[in-house]
Amino acid sequence: MDPEARKVIEMGYGGAERLTMNMGPQHPSAHGVFRAILTLQGETVVGMDAVIGYLHRCHEKLGETLTYTQYPSIASKTDYVAAMSSELAYVRAAELLGKIEVPKRAQYLRVLVGELQRIASHCVWLGTWCMDMGGALGGGATVFLYCIREREMVLDLFEALVGARLLYGFHQVGGTRYDLPAGWVQTCRETVDFIDRRIGEWEDMLEDNDFFLARARGVGVISRELAQEIGISGPLIRASGVNYDIRRAEPYSSYEDFDFKVPVETAGDCYARYRVRMVEFRESSKIVRQVLDGLPAGPISSRPGVKSVGQVRIPKGEAYARVEGPRGEVGCYLVADGSAKPYRMKWRGASFSNLAVLPHIIPGHKVADVVAIMGSVDPVFGEVDR
Amino acid sequence: MGSVIAFWILAALVVGSAVGLVVRRNPIHGALFLVVNLGGVAALYLMMHAEFLAAAQVIVYAGAIAVLFVFAIMVLIPGKEETGPDPLRAQRWLAVPLGGFLALEIALVLRSTVFTTSRSPATVPGGVEAVGRLLFTDYLFPFEVTSFLLLAALIGVMALTKRKAS
Amino acid sequence: MTDAVDAFVAGFIVLSAVVGVVTYVTLLERKFAARMQSRIGPYRVGPHGLLQPIADALKLLMKEDIVPRLADRVVYNLAPIVFLIPGMLIFATIPFAPGLGVADLNIGILFFLAVSAMEIVGLFMAGWGSNNKYALLSAMRAVNQIISYDLPFIFTALVPVLLAGSLRLSDIATAQAGLWFVFYPVIGQLAFAAFIITTLAAENRVPFDILEAESELVAGFRVEYSGMKFALIQLGEYAHMVGTSFLGALLFLGAWAGPGPAWLGPVWFLLKAMGVFLLVTWVRWSFVRIRVDQILAISWKLLLPLSLLLLMATALVVVLRSGPGV
Numbered sequence: 001m002d003p004e005a006r007k008v009i010e011m012g013y014g015g016a017e018r019l020t021m022n023m024g025p026q027h028p029s030a031h032g033v034f035r036a037i038l039t040l041q042g043e044t045v046v047g048m049d050a051v052i053g054y055l056h057r058c059h060e061k062l063g064e065t066l067t068y069t070q071y072p073s074i075a076s077k078t079d080y081v082a083a084m085s086s087e088l089a090y091v092r093a094a095e096l097l098g099k100i101e102v103p104k105r106a107q108y109l110r111v112l113v114g115e116l117q118r119i120a121s122h123c124v125w126l127g128t129w130c131m132d133m134g135g136a137l138g139g140g141a142t143v144f145l146y147c148i149r150e151r152e153m154v155l156d157l158f159e160a161l162v163g164a165r166l167l168y169g170f171h172q173v174g175g176t177r178y179d180l181p182a183g184w185v186q187t188c189r190e191t192v193d194f195i196d197r198r199i200g201e202w203e204d205m206l207e208d209n210d211f212f213l214a215r216a217r218g219v220g221v222i223s224r225e226l227a228q229e230i231g232i233s234g235p236l237i238r239a240s241g242v243n244y245d246i247r248r249a250e251p252y253s254s255y256e257d258f259d260f261k262v263p264v265e266t267a268g269d270c271y272a273r274y275r276v277r278m279v280e281f282r283e284s285s286k287i288v289r290q291v292l293d294g295l296p297a298g299p300i301s302s303r304p305g306v307k308s309v310g311q312v313r314i315p316k317g318e319a320y321a322r323v324e325g326p327r328g329e330v331g332c333y334l335v336a337d338g339s340a341k342p343y344r345m346k347w348r349g350a351s352f353s354n355l356a357v358l359p360h361i362i363p364g365h366k367v368a369d370v371v372a373i374m375g376s377v378d379p380v381f382g383e384v385d386r
Numbered sequence: 387m388g389s390v391i392a393f394w395i396l397a398a399l400v401v402g403s404a405v406g407l408v409v410r411r412n413p414i415h416g417a418l419f420l421v422v423n424l425g426g427v428a429a430l431y432l433m434m435h436a437e438f439l440a441a442a443q444v445i446v447y448a449g450a451i452a453v454l455f456v457f458a459i460m461v462l463i464p465g466k467e468e469t470g471p472d473p474l475r476a477q478r479w480l481a482v483p484l485g486g487f488l489a490l491e492i493a494l495v496l497r498s499t500v501f502t503t504s505r506s507p508a509t510v511p512g513g514v515e516a517v518g519r520l521l522f523t524d525y526l527f528p529f530e531v532t533s534f535l536l537l538a539a540l541i542g543v544m545a546l547t548k549r550k551a552s
Numbered sequence: 553m554t555d556a557v558d559a560f561v562a563g564f565i566v567l568s569a570v571v572g573v574v575t576y577v578t579l580l581e582r583k584f585a586a587r588m589q590s591r592i593g594p595y596r597v598g599p600h601g602l603l604q605p606i607a608d609a610l611k612l613l614m615k616e617d618i619v620p621r622l623a624d625r626v627v628y629n630l631a632p633i634v635f636l637i638p639g640m641l642i643f644a645t646i647p648f649a650p651g652l653g654v655a656d657l658n659i660g661i662l663f664f665l666a667v668s669a670m671e672i673v674g675l676f677m678a679g680w681g682s683n684n685k686y687a688l689l690s691a692m693r694a695v696n697q698i699i700s701y702d703l704p705f706i707f708t709a710l711v712p713v714l715l716a717g718s719l720r721l722s723d724i725a726t727a728q729a730g731l732w733f734v735f736y737p738v739i740g741q742l743a744f745a746a747f748i749i750t751t752l753a754a755e756n757r758v759p760f761d762i763l764e765a766e767s768e769l770v771a772g773f774r775v776e777y778s779g780m781k782f783a784l785i786q787l788g789e790y791a792h793m794v795g796t797s798f799l800g801a802l803l804f805l806g807a808w809a810g811p812g813p814a815w816l817g818p819v820w821f822l823l824k825a826m827g828v829f830l831l832v833t834w835v836r837w838s839f840v841r842i843r844v845d846q847i848l849a850i851s852w853k854l855l856l857p858l859s860l861l862l863l864m865a866t867a868l869v870v871v872l873r874s875g876p877g878v
Contacts, residue, residue, distance in 0.1 A: 019685060019688075019689075021685045021686075021689075022685075023768075027770065028766055028767055028770060029767040029768065040689075043689070043692075043693075043844055043845070130840060131767060132767045133767070133840040133841060134758065134759075134767075134839065134840030134841050139758055139759070139836070139837055139838045139839040139840050139841075140767070140840055140841075141585075141589065141837070142585075142588060142589050142837050142838060145589040145590065145591065146589070146590070149590065205838075209838075209839065209840070211759050211839045211840050211841075211842050212839075212840050214842055214843075214846055215840055215841075215842060215843065366843050366844060366845060367689065367768050367769075368762070368765065368768050368841070368843045368844065369843065370768070371767050371768050
């Protein structure tokens with residue numbers, strides 16, 4: 001054998017019957033561009049190094065060079081699976097800083113799109129997670145296609161509302177940019193009812209499936225202590241027994257007006273995370289219905305529409321705004337210097353903080369569990385690397 | 387005529403792969419030569435109309451070879467040919483007299499056996515019924531002893547690995 | 553000499569038919585999967601996508617053949633062929649109608665099982681020769697899985713053998729003239745279920761497709777293969793699967809038995825085999841993959857003892873029914 005080949009192989013084995021294996025950044029289950037350097041002993045993972053940064057696009061620097069009018073549509077691109085929540089985090093920070101009132105109708109609209117976005121995002125999560133466990137050439141792909149079919153319906157709603165399907169630019173400082181078109185409310189009600197029924201179908205399909213349970217139960221347990229120490233948020237921390245939801249803990253955008261349940265599970269494994277998200281699906285559609293029922297009339301923005309890019313000026317100061325995105329706490333920290341652009345901005349991506357838990361829980365699991373656990377954490381690498 | 391040609395081809399294959407198995411230093415290549423060798427022997431059985439033996443040979447050795455592969459990878463560091471100093475160097479000198487003894491033995495056996503080709507293939511005890519009948523009548527005791535031995539080996543392996551793991 | 557010519561011609565016809573069936577089986581599976589997932593499936597090439605397999609084959613033929621620089625070249629290049637041979641050889645003993653087959657050996661089913669088990673060699677060569685860690689892990693998994701599932705597979709396949717009292721495949725088929733073995737009370741259904749499960753494992757289909765496991769090991773042992781070598785591996789895999797479907801139809805579903813004139817026999821046989829294939833496909837597109845340790849546990853702790861028990865029960869039933877002293 002080629003001496004070079006021999007060297008490569010011996011390096012990989014590390015001389016101690018251990019195999020170092022790179023999973024990603026080019027890997028079907030990397031959820032984008034995640035690189036996990038796994039140390040394997042047989043099939044068991046004994047060590048994991050997470051390498052991120054392959055999707056870095058200088059979002060925070062961009063935030064300094066774009067005005068308060070321009071940036072919301074760029075903010076969509078941090079977490080592109082849940083664009084509405086990152087937009088909201090940015091405009092809320094600007095509003096807090098500038099003490100800008102938001103009309104009630106705009107607040108309700110923000111809740112509406114935020115919850116629809118949660119449904120769409122959880123659809124993507126369920127589909128990709130099942131694909132991680134079941135493969136693109138197996139049962140996982142079936143679930144994936146079902147979920148994507150339902151997500152399309154939500155995207156159709158967004159398209160009717162904004163004109164875009166993935167990255168919206170729906171929010172603006174002081175309110176929203178668009179109002180509901182005619183007939184939209186009716187379509188939205190039908191869609192939400194329909195998806196509610198479909199969620200029941202998915203649950204039947206998965207929860208009676210022993211293979212699915214075997215892969216999800218007891219895998220990737222995050223203890224309550226670890227969850228709080230790492231600072232994970234969203235469905236992850238709720239699956240570990242911590243009742244923490246920013247919509248409840250620190251209501252924003254009139255969330256206090258709505259009646260919804262915050263699901264909490266105590267097991268902390270993949271199955272608990274799955275359960276939490278499945279309940280969230282239903283709670284989101286409940287909130288959507290309440291918004292549609294109680295949508296007040298009135299202006300959709302306290303500021304005039306866009307006339308020039310530099311029209312919003314925020315007084316000097318700093319503010320941190322956070323919202324509950326589908327993946328957890330999405331925070332935006334702004335330092336303003338009185339001009340039309342922030343002096344400094346910083347994102348707190350939910351996926352970034354959630355991802356930090358992986359090296360703590362993955363060792364000891366099998367290779368197949370690595371992708372299952374990663375899928376259950378639901379990282380979006382646009383948000384991790386920004 | 388055709389069967390003679392086939393025999394010589396197979397014989398060359400069997401002997402050649404056996405030589406390859408001994409000569410190759412890469413354990414994986416050695417195991418692959420073993421596959422060829424065992425397959426050739428199975429084909430020889432088939433030529434003698436001992437289909438059952440051939441099938442049994444393949445079934446048993448397919449699993450055996452697979453295990454051998456795993457051993458080759460796990461025990462011997464793969465890709466690294468065994469080139470270090472031989473720890474059993476002294477035994478090399480034993481190889482010459484032992485090899486000579488074996489050759490002598492084979493020669494004696496070959497000389498003393500009378501080969502006949504008169505038996506028609508149908509009566510050769512290689513069919514399922516014949517082997518089964520022999521196993522459960524004449525050779526029942528050795529058969530049971532062998533199975534007991536294998537069972538003991540199986541349990542022994544389990545006990546050994548359990549102790550190592552804990 | 554004419555015997556040899558006859559054998560060659562028969563072999564040629566069977567091989568061509570097998571390659572044709574296997575090519576179109578991929579289309580069948582894709583269409584079936586598409587319907588399960590509320591899609592349409594291949595539709596653009598030819599009417600209803602009927603020319604899709606040919607387009608796929610042409611595409612693979614024209615692809616660049618890539619050999620990794622540090623691959624174990626001989627092993628790597630030989631592997632697809634070694635992998636394909638068992639997949640093709642298993643068709644040698646299958647009788648497609650009374651007297652219509654290449655070789656109706658008196659140990660037909662043993663030959664089938666033996667050859668089918670040799671698949672591991674090609675698999676392992678591909679996994680090892682690629683010099684890729686995903687492929688290597690996949691090869692190790694393959695060895696684990698095949699060792700674990702060969703025994704239950706053989707045991708369940710032996711149940712019809714006991715019922716028919718012969719290892720010759722055509723005898724097993726004719727023994728089911730009155731009652732298909734799948735309808736044999738209790739034993740038949742259990743054996744058929746066990747056969748389907750072990751087939752899934754032996755063919756590396758979801759939920760047992762840990763060798764391929766594209767979400768973990770990308771494509772497992774064939775991750776480095778491209779172009780025609782990849783096509784050969786695919787062909788081998790599907791041929792193996794179709795062969796096993798034929799075996800299932802023969803062992804449990806009465807082979808060529810069916811209404812209509814005798815010449816319809818092969819058609820019935822093909823339909824039944826496709827039925828078994830679709831059953832396996834149905835499972836494939838509705839389950840998630842299970843983990844390697846769970847797969848091994850299922851085999852050793854559940855399937856192996858149960859199939860052994862089933863075999864012994866069958867033997868008991870056969871002895872009781874035929875009376876002592878046979």
